[in-house]
Amino acid sequence: MDFEDTPEEAAFREQVRQWIHTNAPTQASGGDVLGERGGGEWFRQQRAWQAKKAEAGYAKITWPKEFGGLGGTPIQQVIFNQEEARGGIGGNTPFAIGLGMCIPTLMAYCGKEILGRYVKPALYGEEIWCQLFSEPAGGSDVAGLRTRAERDGQDWIVNGQKIWTTGAQFSDYGLLLTRTDFNAPKHKGLTMFYLSMKSAGVEVKPIRQASGASGFNEVFFSDVRIPDSQRVGEIGQGWQVALTTLMHERLAVGGGQGGGLDVPQLLALARELELEDGPAIRNASVREKIADWYVRSAGLKYTTYRTMTALSRGQQPGPEASIAKLVVAAKLQELSAFALELEGEAGALKGADAPMHGAFQMGWMAAPGLRIAGGTDEILRNVIAERVLGLPQDVRLDKDVPFNQLPSGR
Amino acid sequence: MNFDFSDEQKMLREQARKFLSGKRTTQSARRILEGTGGYDRELWKDVAEMGWLGTAIPEAYGGLGLGPLELCVIAEEMGRALAPLPFSSTVYLFTEAVLLAATEGQKRKYLPSLARGELIGTFARVERAGAAAPKSIRTSFRSGKLSGRKIAVSDGMDADVGVVLARSGDEPGERGLCLAIADLSGAGVSRRVEDSIDPSRKHAEITFDGAPAEPLGAPGEGWRIAATVLDRAAVLTAFEQIGGADVCLATATEYAKTRYAFARPIGSYQAIKHKLADMYVNNELARSNAYYGAWALHTASAELPLAAAAARVSATQAFDYAAKEMIQIHGGIGFTWEADCHLFYRRSRELALGLGAQRSWKDRVVSELETRNTA
Incomplete structure (x- = not known):
């Protein structure tokens, strides 16, 4: 039991460290912490770095060489990510959804011609992809979506609305899940397409989140015409295709989803603040809370190490890898609320007027979104209960019933 | 990255699990609970014969000469089995104290008979x-x-x-x-x-x-040595606690799959699912913290006090939650004397208090964090 690289891993780490050192941009790219992205300059940097990585085969290490990857292992990808993070770069890029979910789905279902056209520009960061699945009527229940695609000769005509689409405002292409048969049961009437986000009839509107930030969009489709050649998978097989996409949702190994707010920051705050009976850090109830969150943070960190160990041994990571977001989101909300509590009346302030430049206020305002995005707390618990523990599904009212006869509450 | 037990250690785990499951240890724990005897003497002899009592005792003193990692593996199985043995007192506390602080003469005097199971400490x-x-x-x-x-x-x-x-x-x-x-x-x-x-x-x-x-x-030096003994025991006990918590999770899950209410398995209700999912999350976090504690023991790391306190708190919380919610998921039957739930509920609290309450270990976590942040 140790934390050491194998000799091969160490050699690879040294190789990428050298490469990053030589090639990394001089200016750190700044974070996309909780849904906010930088402006044009940030984009330019991201694209330039992506192109360099693609040129060297590092943009997608596990992809085969014919697609511009390195034909490497998952642990090599993790090592590269770690070294990027060490250099203050990488993290949540605008290319992650395209390369992590959309393009792998095309790889599973599309022919050489299409792949020849789309893979390389995505890899080099020249074309950005978004994933158009969630709808107002289909959030946790993704397959409940209502966006309609109707056949018109060699084309399909799409009408409807998507929501919570990350990056739609700067995406070139989208992977779109539609309903092509309203008479079929819910999961059987779906069909997947890809389309240009510049298509006539596509309108992207930013959503203003409760926090005031805008990291997501609504996307409206009005008589959008998509050629049948852009269909991904068979008609009516859209759900199977979507499962492929979701399966590729990469395990965020080592990903810090808490916006950099964790025990060290709380500890720093507790040292700075005075309570009724002296420094907050000397207060027993404060210490107890800090310890509670520390053991959860440390538990997650070492769970990541267990996952990496499985990858290093060429094994599939165990189900323990699925708990991270559930733990991180709840912890962020509780920890930042507690920090505000410690700040007393001044906890109601924010920005430069608040202690530590309002970091905990930002965390507290962002936390509700984190508990919902990418699977709500409740869905994640269902996933653990059903897929890990093997508990039976809830009673389903939507199986084998034509979609247009399902109750929808409206 | 090699943050896991070795194949040999996993084989030892399999062997221990198989052996203990053949001994009907839960029934034995119930007999001890209901009787006046202190431990299962038959099982103690078997365990001594397997060499487990001397797992971490050097061969020169009659032990197996394995390390703390092997002891962690056995501890987890002891916890799963609810083994009614003076194992933790003898092995994690007395033997560890002797290994840590005894003179050569004392080691020769105590360790061989501890390894043979002739001495309970x-x-x-x-x-x-x-x-x-x-x-x-x-x-x-x-x-x-x-x-x-x-x-x-x-x-x-x-x-x-x-x-x-x-x-x-x-x-x-x-x-x-x-x-x-x-x-x-x-x-x-x-x-x-x-x-x-x-x-x-x-x-x-x-x-x-x-x-x-x-x-x-x-x-x-008494307090200082005792603190180190407790740190080491905290890691080993964390593995016992995780073993117990895993059995609670498995037992409650199995019950939720087979118990019907309102014409369907209770495990299909989200109220039950979410409890079990939380149990799973707690257990995995505790396991990861305990692994870190095991690493710190194994490498004699200066991180041991923090690693041990975190492992202790995490495992205590996991077993506590698992044991009490196992009863809740079983409903009324879980609160009967005949059901085994209360054996785990009792053991979870006994282990939670045995080396000092969570409160003091949490304070230890923060004290250790403070020393790291002052630099």
């Missing part, structure tokens, strides 16, 4: 309710004689020998504390069994009245 620290702080220790050790009274000593009725935390000097606080090894069946020692929440491991009050004893480690 324990650690007598606590004298009153509340935190076992240095100033609460009144038992004196002067001129080779112990006098004082210890309470809530795990396996204290069956232990042949005990490490005793006592006051040897006039210095206040921890500087006046020392450790001594006493023959608990010898002159000047009287003991009685105490009623406890988990009688599957008996607790004793032990009174020393000028009982002869030998020093373990230097005078004034």
Whole structure:
């Protein structure tokens, strides 16, 4: 039991460290912490770095060489990510959804011609992809979506609305899940397409989140015409295709989803603040809370190490890898609320007027979104209960019933 | 990255699990709980024959000469099995204290018979309710004689020998504390069994009245050595707790799949699913923290105090939640004497308190974090 690289891993780490050192941009790219992205300059940097990585085969290490990857292992990808993070770069890029979910789905279902056209520009960061699945009527229940695609000769005509689409405002292409048969049961009437986000009839509107930030969009489709050649998978097989996409949702190994707010920051705050009976850090109830969150943070960190160990041994990571977001989101909300509590009346302030430049206020305002995005707390618990523990599904009212006869509450 | 047990260690786990599951240990724990005996003597002999008691004892002293990682593996299986044995008192506390602080002569005297299972040991620290702080220790050790009274000593009725935390000097606080090894069946020692929440491991009050004893480690070092012994035991106990918590999760999950209410398995209700999912999350976090503790033990890392405290808190929370929610998921049947749920509920609390309550270990976590952040 140790934390050491194998000799091969160490050699690879040294190789990428050298490469990053030589090639990394001089200016750190700044974070996309909780849904906010930088402006044009940030984009330019991201694209330039992506192109360099693609040129060297590092943009997608596990992809085969014919697609511009390195034909490497998952642990090599993790090592590269770690070294990027060490250099203050990488993290949540605008290319992650395209390369992590959309393009792998095309790889599973599309022919050489299409792949020849789309893979390389995505890899080099020249074309950005978004994933158009969630709808107002289909959030946790993704397959409940209502966006309609109707056949018109060699084309399909799409009408409807998507929501919570990350990056739609700067995406070139989208992977779109539609309903092509309203008479079929819910999961059987779906069909997947890809389309240009510049298509006539596509309108992207930013959503203003409760926090005031805008990291997501609504996307409206009005008589959008998509050629049948852009269909991904068979008609009516859209759900199977979507499962492929979701399966590729990469395990965020080592990903810090808490916006950099964790025990060290709380500890720093507790040292700075005075309570009724002296420094907050000397207060027993404060210490107890800090310890509670520390053991959860440390538990997650070492769970990541267990996952990496499985990858290093060429094994599939165990189900323990699925708990991270559930733990991180709840912890962020509780920890930042507690920090505000410690700040007393001044906890109601924010920005430069608040202690530590309002970091905990930002965390507290962002936390509700984190508990919902990418699977709500409740869905994640269902996933653990059903897929890990093997508990039976809830009673389903939507199986084998034509979609247009399902109750929808409206 | 190699943050896992080795294949040999996993084989040992399989072997231990298979062996213990063949011994119907839960029924045995129930017999001890309901009876006056302190432990399963048959099983103790078997365990000694397997060599487990000497897992971490060097071969020169009759042990297997394996390391703390192997002991962690066995500890987890002991926890799963709810084994009614003075294993933790003898192995994690007494043996570890001897390995840590004894003279060569003492090692030769105690370790071989500990490894053979001929000697049961324990650690007598606590004298009153509340935190076992240095100033609460009144038992004196002067001129080779112990006098004082210890309470809530795990396996204290069956232990042949005990490490005793006592006051040897006039210095206040921890500087006046020392450790001594006493023959608990010898002159000047009287003991009685105490009623406890988990009688599957008996607790004793032990009174020393000028009982002869030998020093373990230097005078004034008692508190420091005890703290290290407790750190090491905290990691091993965390594995026991995780073993227990995993059984609670598996048992409650199985019940939720087969118990029907309102014409469907209760495990199909989200209220039940989410409890079990939380149990799973707690157990995995605790396991990861315990692995880190195991690594710190294995490498004799300076991280041990933090790693041990975090492993302790995390595992205590996991077992506590798993044991109480296992009863809840079983409903009324889970609260009957006949169901095994209460055996785990009792054990979870016994292990949670045995090395000192969570509160003090949480404080330890933060104290350790503070020392790291001042640099």
